[in-house]
Amino acid sequence: MALIVDFAVQGLQMLLVLMLAPLLTGLVRKVKARFLRRRGPSLLQPYRDLARLMRKEVVLAQNASWLFRVIPYLVFAATWVAASLVPTFRTGLLFSWSADLIAIIALLGSARFFLALAGLDVGTSFGGIGSSREVMIASLAEPAMIMIVFTLALIAGSTQLSTMAGYMLSSAVGLRVSLGLAAVALIMVAIAENARIPVDNPATHLELTMVHEAMVLEYSGRHLALIELSASLKLLLYVSLIACLFAPWGLAPPDAGGERLALGLASYLAKLAVGGVLLAVFETSIAKMRVFRVPEFLGAALMLGLLATLLLFVSRSL
Amino acid sequence: MTLIIASSCAAVLLAVAALAVGIGRSPAATPTVYGLCLGASAVSLAAAVTHLLGTPTPIEATLPLGLPWLGAHVRIDALSAFFLAVVDLGAGAASLFALGYGRHELAPTRVLPFYPAFLAGMNLVVLADDAFTFLVSWEFMSLSSWALVMAHHRDPDNLRAGYVYLIMASFGTLALLLAFGLLAGPDGGYAFAAIRNAPPSSALAALVLILALIGAGSKAGLVPLHAWLPLAHPAAPSQVSALMSGVMTKVAVYGFARIMFDLVGSPAWWWSLPVLALGGVTAVMGVLYALMQHDLKRLLAYHTVENIGIIFIGLGLALAFKAYHMSLAAALALTAGLLHALNHSVFKSLLFFGAGALLTATGERDMERLGGLIHRMPQTAFMFLVGCAAISALPPLNGFVSEWLTFQAILLSPQLPSWGLTLLVPTVGALLALSAALAAACFVKAFGITFLGRPRTPVAAKAHETDRLSLAAMSFLAALCLVLGIMPGVFIDALAPVAQSFAGARMPVQAGVDWLSIVPIAESRSSYNGLLVFLFMVISGTLAASAIHRLASDRLRRAPAWDCGYPDSSPATQYSASSFAQPIRRVFGTVLFRAREHAQMPPPGDPRPARLTVVLRDPIWETLYAPIAGAVGWVTEHLNRLQFLTIRQFLSLVFAALVILLLVLALWP
Numbered sequence: 004m005a006l007i008v009d010f011a012v013q014g015l016q017m018l019l020v021l022m023l024a025p026l027l028t029g030l031v032r033k034v035k036a037r038f039l040r041r042r043g044p045s046l047l048q049p050y051r052d053l054a055r056l057m058r059k060e061v062v063l064a065q066n067a068s069w070l071f072r073v074i075p076y077l078v079f080a081a082t083w084v085a086a087s088l089v090p091t092f093r094t095g096l097l098f099s100w101s102a103d104l105i106a107i108i109a110l111l112g113s114a115r116f117f118l119a120l121a122g123l124d125v126g127t128s129f130g131g132i133g134s135s136r137e138v139m140i141a142s143l144a145e146p147a148m149i150m151i152v153f154t155l156a157l158i159a160g161s162t163q164l165s166t167m168a169g170y171m172l173s174s175a176v177g178l179r180v181s182l183g184l185a186a187v188a189l190i191m192v193a194i195a196e197n198a199r200i201p202v203d204n205p206a207t208h209l210e211l212t213m214v215h216e217a218m219v220l221e222y223s224g225r226h227l228a229l230i231e232l233s234a235s236l237k238l239l240l241y242v243s244l245i246a247c248l249f250a251p252w253g254l255a256p257p258d259a260g261g262e263r264l265a266l267g268l269a270s271y272l273a274k275l276a277v278g279g280v281l282l283a284v285f286e287t288s289i290a291k292m293r294v295f296r297v298p299e300f301l302g303a304a305l306m307l308g309l310l311a312t313l314l315l316f317v318s319r320s321l
Numbered sequence: 322m323t324l325i326i327a328s329s330c331a332a333v334l335l336a337v338a339a340l341a342v343g344i345g346r347s348p349a350a351t352p353t354v355y356g357l358c359l360g361a362s363a364v365s366l367a368a369a370v371t372h373l374l375g376t377p378t379p380i381e382a383t384l385p386l387g388l389p390w391l392g393a394h395v396r397i398d399a400l401s402a403f404f405l406a407v408v409d410l411g412a413g414a415a416s417l418f419a420l421g422y423g424r425h426e427l428a429p430t431r432v433l434p435f436y437p438a439f440l441a442g443m444n445l446v447v448l449a450d451d452a453f454t455f456l457v458s459w460e461f462m463s464l465s466s467w468a469l470v471m472a473h474h475r476d477p478d479n480l481r482a483g484y485v486y487l488i489m490a491s492f493g494t495l496a497l498l499l500a501f502g503l504l505a506g507p508d509g510g511y512a513f514a515a516i517r518n519a520p521p522s523s524a525l526a527a528l529v530l531i532l533a534l535i536g537a538g539s540k541a542g543l544v545p546l547h548a549w550l551p552l553a554h555p556a557a558p559s560q561v562s563a564l565m566s567g568v569m570t571k572v573a574v575y576g577f578a579r580i581m582f583d584l585v586g587s588p589a590w591w592w593s594l595p596v597l598a599l600g601g602v603t604a605v606m607g608v609l610y611a612l613m614q615h616d617l618k619r620l621l622a623y624h625t626v627e628n629i630g631i632i633f634i635g636l637g638l639a640l641a642f643k644a645y646h647m648s649l650a651a652a653l654a655l656t657a658g659l660l661h662a663l664n665h666s667v668f669k670s671l672l673f674f675g676a677g678a679l680l681t682a683t684g685e686r687d688m689e690r691l692g693g694l695i696h697r698m699p700q701t702a703f704m705f706l707v708g709c710a711a712i713s714a715l716p717p718l719n720g721f722v723s724e725w726l727t728f729q730a731i732l733l734s735p736q737l738p739s740w741g742l743t744l745l746v747p748t749v750g751a752l753l754a755l756s757a758a759l760a761a762a763c764f765v766k767a768f769g770i771t772f773l774g775r776p777r778t779p780v781a782a783k784a785h786e787t788d789r790l791s792l793a794a795m796s797f798l799a800a801l802c803l804v805l806g807i808m809p810g811v812f813i814d815a816l817a818p819v820a821q822s823f824a825g826a827r828m829p830v831q832a833g834v835d836w837l838s839i840v841p842i843a844e845s846r847s848s849y850n851g852l853l854v855f856l857f858m859v860i861s862g863t864l865a866a867s868a869i870h871r872l873a874s875d876r877l878r879r880a881p882a883w884d885c886g887y888p889d890s891s892p893a894t895q896y897s898a899s900s901f902a903q904p905i906r907r908v909f910g911t912v913l914f915r916a917r918e919h920a921q922m923p924p925p926g927d928p929r930p931a932r933l934t935v936v937l938r939d940p941i942w943e944t945l946y947a948p949i950a951g952a953v954g955w956v957t958e959h960l961n962r963l964q965f966l967t968i969r970q971f972l973s974l975v976f977a978a979l980v981i982l983l984l985v986l987a988l989w990p
Contacts, residue, residue, distance in 0.1 A: 058873060058874050060876035060877060063879050065879050065880065066696070068695045069695075070695060070773070076862045076866050079862070080857075080862035080865065081858060084857045100838065100848045101849070101850040101857070102849060102853075102854055103848065103849060105725055105728055105849075106725065112758075113716060116715055119765045123896065125774070126892065127882050127895070128889070129885055134769065135896060135900070139904035139908060141761070142758045142908075145754065146751055146757075149728070149750070150750075156732050157735060161845060163845065221884075224876075225869050225874065225875075294904070295908075298908045308751075309747065316734075316743045316746065317743060
């Protein structure tokens with residue numbers, strides 16, 4: 004019986020992230036539009052976009068290979084698996100032990116690896132520019148992320164996300180310098196990883212400034228729908244990650260009953276909304292950087308992460 | 322029994338080498354020699370694996386060979402059984418590959434005799450149980466591989482590669498010779514058993530550490546002793562490149578592990594400092610060098626340097642933990658390092674085979690002249706992609722498992738009670754993370770530029786799929802990448818005897834854990850399950866695909882590429898290898914390689930094309946090797962005068978030397 008409930012909760016989480024991801028993207032767009040004194044599209048517009056893309060035919064470049072057609076599914080699968088392993092409303096999900104935070108980051112790395120290959124597949128210059136810039140950004144963002152994981156793992160004594168979230172909920176954690184540094188670094192990495200302003204602009208179609216959009220330029224129809232959905236899932240993943248590590252209030256413990264689960268769900272939705280609004284506020288209040296300023300931005304995140312880890316190596320109480 | 326089988330396999334390989342000298346010119350020579358090598362390696366591999374999986378008590382024997390008062394000691398224990406398995410796995414795969422690939426060899430008589438000899442040399446190094454046998458086998462391995470590097474000696478690049486390799490190999494052996502000399506002590510107990518019984522004093526042990534780092538490190542490719550490796554590995558025929566990069570570097574790791582974990586006795590805490598620091602620097606420098614390359618085989622060779630760095634990080638951590646008697650953590654770090662050695666030998670061999678298949682199909686190693694090969698060589702492309710994903714440490718493949726274990730070992734190190742390590746280990750962790758991320762970038766480039774896009778030259782457009790035997794070797798290794806990735810617990814358990822005898826404890830038994838997960842310390846601390854991650858990805862991918870094909874449109878139309886409305890038909894407008902690396906070169910290379918870009922723009926109206934030249938400088942070659950080479954050149958130039966002395970001057974020179982030597986002896990305290 005308990006197993007069935009566990010399965011149901013795990014399944015619910017997988018569906019939940021999939022269903023909520025476009026809504027979060029819609030929310031960010033809507034709030035940004037309101038800040039720009041536009042009315043903006045409806046919150047449901049991303050769903051409509053996905054449905055429309057699904058219905059359309061795929062226009063495939065003549066020399067696109069089989070890999071190009073497989074990659075959207077690969078990217079989607081890796082991102083979805085990663086997103087369903089991050090605790091959203093309850094810790095200690097059934098399969099939470101199958102991959103720890105390092106593995107989740109590596110799964111996202113897999114998605115990016117294949118997406119960058121897709122950018123090179125057709126052999127166009129825009130695809131190449133997107134891929135090469137994306138791997139440059141990743142080559143700094145990924146180590147920064149690993150340093151953040153080190154910091155959190157040293158504090159919580161585990162790389163398991165559920166255990167980490169449980170520890171963050173407990174009173175043992177307290178205020179620490181290293182946690183503050185890690186939080187700042189994580190937000191910087193999340194912005195870069197999700198191709199948000201100031202690193203990249205998800206709304207741009209001005210060719211020379213695109214990174215992520217340039218990489219997926221040749222995709223259309225259902226393939227593009229999967230890629231867009233993966234991008235939304237990734238945004239949701241990072242918001243959930245920040246929420247479960249730095250704002251774990253309301254997370255239901257593994258043995259929670261229905262009431263706690265409902266509370267967990269409600270608080271999760273609230274956290275997503277707050278995260279989306281904050282992201283929109285941040286994005287409207289800042290200008291995009293030049294591409295070669297990005298390494299400095301991410302280098303700062305890497306240094307913050309390293310500093311936080313070093314502090315913990317020096318003293319466990321910092 | 323195992324020992325007899327393993328040594329006879331080495332003897333068979335030597336006999337095959339002799340046979341190859343005899344029949345080298347006949348057309349049947351290639352299949353015969355490689356077939357026999359395949360058989361001998363397979364038998365030896367089976368013996369090694371049985372020994373490792375059984376209860377590996379060391380077996381010793383003394384053969385009546387070599388020095389009369391010493392004999393040749395051979396011994397197989399857990400560590401040598403593991404490395405024997407790595408060597409023979411790589412050797413078997415390379416022989417299978419060469420059964421197909423070797424048919425295209427232009428000068429078989431220059432390859433066939435040395436190939437089995439090289440295999441025999443590597444097998445013997447691992448089996449050796451006295452310093453003399455070890456060094457002779459080591460040198461045998463070096464020289465036979467040198468002969469293979471020089472197989473195509475008319476190419477001036479290969480000549481230079483062979484020259485540098487010969488110098489570095491002799492230098493490395495010299496360092497090992499001195500190390501063993503110090504270990505053997507004044508009484509000359511050269512058998513490893515004698516060395517084990519009389520461990521050296523701490524000052525001598527420090528010297529041995531430095532000499533072992535130089536000797537084994539130069540063979541493995543530790544920065545800054547790696548200079549020969551990216552020259553020599555690509556110069557050899559591809560099956561030999563795979564062996565040199567995938568296997569011979571592991572023999573060097575074996576040499577280092579044998580000396581530092583077994584012969585020297587219990588380690589001091591600071592021994593790990595140079596090992597960790599060199600490992601971290603090697604990992605990052607190796608991958609940055611690799612990113613700057615556009616020769617596919619050289620890129621792969623530089624990547625070997627990176628992976629050796631990762632292995633040495635694991636070994637260094639194990640030394641540190643062992644010094645503080647944290648046996649569990651030491652077992653974890655040692656297992657991580659050794660598992661990475663196995664993983665690297667698998668995927669690096671696979672990638673070199675792929676490069677060899679490309680070389681047969683197109684005659685090109687330069688990525689700037691390839692492209693679009695996924696259409697012409699779909700199977701090779703798939704195998705190469707698996708290798709690229711594995712070496713980039715992407716789950717659920719094998720490279721990720723060993724890097725994950727290394728990260729877990731790093732996370733245990735705050736318990737180390739020493740300031741030096743406290744500051745060094747997190748830095749090394751950051752370097753490791755940086756190298757992993759850069760490796761992914763590098764292999765996006767390697768696969769994307771070579772196999773994707775449009776063909777850049779006519780040869781790339783007309784390439785043909787490679788032969789079946791080569792494909793069989795590649796698919797075997799690709800399958801192994803997946804197996805090692807989704808059931809690492811089996812291999813971790815197989816490494817338990819090694820950890821038990823050299824780290825003092827073993828990792829928890831993985832066989833009993835549900836669903837084949839791996840749990841380094843405790844489940845609440847960390848666990849990873851490659852099988853489930855793989856299954857989840859397969860299930861969610863299929864789910865998405867079937868849902869979309871059922872509910873959404875499945876229409877598809879081919880059309881010209883979009884490219885924002887300005888597609889250009891010339892393949893030269895694609896991203897090239899060096900343009901792909903340009904952002905990373907700007908971020909990391911401006912300081913490290915002093916990368917400079919010069920754009921030559923013709924004045925308006927001039928029809929000449931604009932040119933962009935990139936100047937990269939190799940900091941290590943310029944600051945370390947060039948001055949030494951200069952100094953040696955200067956000295957030899959001045960000593961050259963001694964060749965033209967008269968007989969009277971020669972005699973007085975000899976007399977003076979004699980007097981000085983006698984004086985030294987007389988004044989010696």
